[in-house]
Amino acid sequence: MEGELKPMDAEQLREYGHKMVDFIADYYKNIENFPVLSQVQPGYLRKLLPETAPTHSETLQDVLEDVQTKILPGVTHWQSPDYFAYFPSNSSVAGFLGEMLSAGINMVGFSWITSPAATELEMIVLDWLAKALKLPDEFLSTGQGGGVIQGTASEAVLVVILAARDKVLRRVGKDAISKLVVYCSDQTHSSLQKACQIGGIYPENFRVLKADPSRDYALSPDTLSEAVSHDMATGLIPFFFCATIGTTSSTAVDPLLELGKIAKVKSGESNSIWFHVDAAYAGSACICPEYRGYMNGVEEADSFNMNAHKWFLTNFDCSALWVKDRSALIQSLSTNPEYLKNKASQENLVVDYKDWQVPLGRRFRSLKLWMVLRLYGLEKLQAYIRNHIELAKLFEELVAQDKRFEIVTPRKFSLVCFRLLPPPSNEDYANKLNHDLLDSVNSTGKLFISHTLLSDRYILRFAVGAPLTEERHIVGAWKVLQDEAATLLSKC
Template identity: 80%
Template sequence: MIREGGLKPMDAEQLREYGHKMVDFIADYYKSIENFPVLSEVEPGYLHKLLPDSAPSHPESLQHIFDDIQTKILPGVTHWQSPNYFAYYPSNSSIAGFLGEMLSAGLNIVGFSWITSPAATELEIVVLDWLAKILNLPNEFLSAGQGGGVIQGTASEAVLVVLLAARDKVLIKVGKNALEKLVVYASDQTHSALQKACQIGGIHPENCRLLSTDASADYALSPAVLGEAISNDVANDLIPFMLCATVGTTSSTAVDPLPALGKIAKSHGMWFHIDAAYAGSACICPEYRHYINGVEEADSFNMNAHKWLLTNFDCSALWIKDRSALIQSLSTNPEFLKNKASQANLVVDFKDWQIPLGRRFRSLKLWMVLRLYGLENLQGYIRNHIKLAKHFEELVSQDPRFEVVTPRKFSLVCFRLLPHNDEACASKLNHDLLDIVNSTGKVYISHTVLSGKYVLRFAVGAPLTEERHVNAAWDVLQEKASTLLGSM
């Protein structure tokens, strides 16, 4: 008889007791979240000093761990869920998303192939069809045809997998030794994930064309500039193979002109990818849907439900018109994973649509968000944030010491404090303002640079943010601007 006993790591009653405590801890955290400085105030290396050098030999109590979370972990957290968080882009938490993440962690399946939990694959297919319909994506992106949707971890992974699919599709034609000739196009406002995908996929960095944009077109990619770049490259015996357009760039929510760009991509046989990581969520509202007009021309389209659609991180939705291109690049078929359903081609195995083999049951959280809230509430949620951003934009416009740098489209406002007379010190001035404002702990905003100008970014989108938080943030900005300008 083998000795049983010892550790009971899945004891149902202990799970119940401890799980309830953790739910209460998180509920209490949300209740008190405004009491924390938004941006963590710890110094580099702070935690090393607070924790032992090695793991314990014997169990510690849950209470001891909770105490450490409270006193050692939370001070080192930057509170993305704070209503006063306006940095980068939001990372939405919601009760529905949280419940979905809980259930996924509890079932703890690894859904690489259909057989390893058919519900995981099939719910993902169903829910991504739902979201595609909400976004009014072309039918070719639905699962019924040759395409379909898949949940990636991040937009970085989404652009990487389509770059690999596009790369391999052209290399099959021109021979794999032509890798060094492949050229990808995008604007200089495109997320750095594209460059990283090039590095990973072996596209030469000098063949990653990040074409110049400027304020005259609100930092959108010019079809004329693109056409010229392609002509030059073709004349130099290079091979244009992919165009990445963005709807809602990270710096300033620029929107590339999809219809014109799509035509150019098509005429050169290039893969056309659309990155709408942030702004895609806005397109669930009919009045913002026009921003993705032209998506009919695209080979792939990506938006992050984990940014602004209440689905806890990570949940990046990628749709593709020709799923066989992804599978061609990313499939493996080791003996130990073979099974009847896969061998008979009766099912989708999402391992062949992504970089990793294993995958979590992430569709649960998106499914629960769509059902527990319903489309109309989600539209109202987006509209409210856009209204709040518009309100902030108006506040900025009314203060002559500030300027709105680019016209607001969604829920991001790009603005800056104007220099007295010397443009040269404007960067330092705004950099200082950013630092001072963030170090109050009352608000967290981030920055970018547009046409050489240091610009502050105020991104509305945290689920708890209300008008009073926007007003309070503006008060802090005004007050600190006065101090800064006064001291000059």
Template identity: 50%
Template sequence: MNSNNTSLMDFNPLDTNTLHSETTKAIDFIAKYYNDVEKYPVRCPLEPGYLRGLVSDCPPSLPESVDKIIENIGTKIVPGLTHWQSPNFFAYFPASASNAGLLGEILCAGLNVVGFNWISSPAATELEVIVMDWMAKLLNLPQEFLFSGGGGGVMHGSACEALVCTLAAARDQALAKHGFEKIIKLVVYGSDQTHFSFHKAAKLVGIPPQNIRVLPTSSSQNFELSPLVLKTAIEADIAQGLVPLYVCATVGTTSSTSVDPIHGLGLVARAYGAWVHVDAAYAGNACICPEYRHYLDGVELVDSISMNPHKWLLTNHDCSCLWLKNPKTLVDSLSTKPEILRNKATDLGDVIDYKDWQIALSRRFRALKLWIVISRCGSANLIAHIRSDIELAKYFESLIKQDTRFELVVPRKFALVCFRVRPVGVDASGNVMNQKLLEDINSSGEAYMTHAMLGGTFAIRCAIGASLTEKNHIDKLWNLIQDKATKRVAAYTMH
């Protein structure tokens, strides 16, 4: 028998005899990666298509060793990563990680259950119910959002999925009331700071693009959505025979972490029968701290709220929590009852079947991961983690205020600092210079930040929250910014 046939004969896809040694090699690789991550350029410097020249265009016919695969990851994949876990990653919002989160991910993958309904894995459903109530209590949400209060929650992969699902529920509820031909009359409302996924979600559920309202905000109001602006827009639409459907308020916008006034917007939306959703994907995490809970004031007036523990609560990606006051609206919109999934528990209505709370049928055991993070860390340490990142942001903010060449573009609320170099020379707006300054910083490989346009102003976003970031990394970042700014300002001044 030749060696090729021997390899085929020996193949065992789930071999418990080698599982420990193989996964240990993977864990060792990850541990070394975290130890070394600061050595890599934070933003990938390679050109598009780099991997084509390194990986064969034909799949291997025979198995490769784990050692060879891990070697290839180190030499071919890691150089092509943007290193989200680098302590010098200050772009977007963080994808926080922890030992507990990684442990949860390993156990979730190892057990590999697909809990689409209760009978498919009772523990997966029941743990999710418990953990969603845990998180609701950490956020001090009103009782009506908890299962014990008639509401309930579900874990999605992202806040974008939560938008699609709640929009579908709001749509079907409205069409049942007004008639299914009225879909062309339904209008949804967000601000010019609302996450762009809101537009995609609205289109996915059939809202005509011309009925997606993007309401203006201003720097004088810290880019918050005004209830008066919302009221005026709704009344203008009603006068045209349109039907207000859905208002998306944000706690912690992506561009600047502005916070919409939930209470005021909720009162307006309620007056006109519109569904109110709160997208608190990032800043909702901070609301487990008592001193930041006030940003959720008025949440008792809304229909749904979502936040992402994978952004800031040490829960490895992906994990997004959605709560509803009336889950029946969601289930009525998304439920399916195929014969193949029928079972006694479902037929009796004694259980939750989470397939009816989401877009897909299949679902991961995310509840296990979040349960492990909360259990292993404890709420006190999770609160301390949030506070620590905010203290680092306050420190970075103080450095900016001490240098007269720089200014804050908006007040800091959480752990995002939006700043810029003041305009000099021929660049009256300062936008071009700051754009080039940001590219100077990112091209160095020593740090990575992104930008936002706020009221026509190019702002550099420094989002602090990577799990490995410490004060010395903030000092290093500030030295880099000052060095690049000195050169950039000198170039513009001479010009």
């Protein structure tokens, strides 16, 4: 950019903004031509860029050329229709427009007064989404609870564990931190372990209960019940339990109703076990009546989380968290320095989301969720989810028809867990075989899948959920998997 610096000139924004829109639209037009998983080697970019920032300004043309030739080769294309790894992370036109608008307004919404619309729209759209999920009314902002957009499910579980920790420590004294016990299953996401590390929960009090393979890796209520009883008998203080709807490894669904009742009964009148439900991935499916049953028992929960940025067309990041008792969050996370005081906050007329989260500043993220809900509407969003589940079903059928493979756990949503069977009487070789299959498939660049371990078996995960994925991509991916498997098996 030549001449005087005009860093926010409206006409320059218009001119360059149009160029960037075209660049991004062209990216999506050609997205199938990229290797899905980036094939660069560690350290590739440092060789391509200068060692210091430029002294003088450069042109947008220069930068866009570098994006094309230096950055995009190092990108793993999560929006590619051939992306089936981890869980999806949806982009959409509506989500993208919402991000643009948020970046355009670029306000920092820590308190209501810093942009009332940001706080109020967030409360409203999270009430909308809560209603679409048929969450109990106690989670709505019109009562004692409410929703908040966190960056990620990690931050969601962290803030509720802090709220639960401080609630119990206020009762029993802060020296009792060494006695606080957290429960989850060995299928619970690692973000809970990290939240415990951050919150100072003693590692030996982080109970990872063995999920039940005969229940498709859901947690058995008896297991929880026994663990809680044992800990209480030895003088420890159970205070937090996390159940999952749609675990990361295999989309297992924990039985919320029974688990929640145990949490409530065991902790007695003081009701000190905070029950959190992590539906980061599968929560999106629960807007369809036929999947809402997986949420039965959520009325027992203290908090519920789903990531709109995963499978709900809302660009990253947008993790929706609801709590029944917002005061618990606020008591843990509020600060009230003089320089942020203002009439509306002091008079308790408003929500200040800074007190519901770890950071102070926050973006206007509700805009993109609002735009997704309005530009698509619930009916089409349900159709979107159902279509991916149909595509996953198709993939499952293709795998089932091939005797060289097996489906490892029954598919519940849009993830298929499967593996290549080793040659007869060579089960020890199975894990290496599937590891090699993963590597060879991902190295083709034609698709990207990921893996997990279930009962020590190395499993391939095929997660359908990218917005551009169609039947032809499923069929094509399966063909690549079959071809690479044949090559590997021929070498056995």
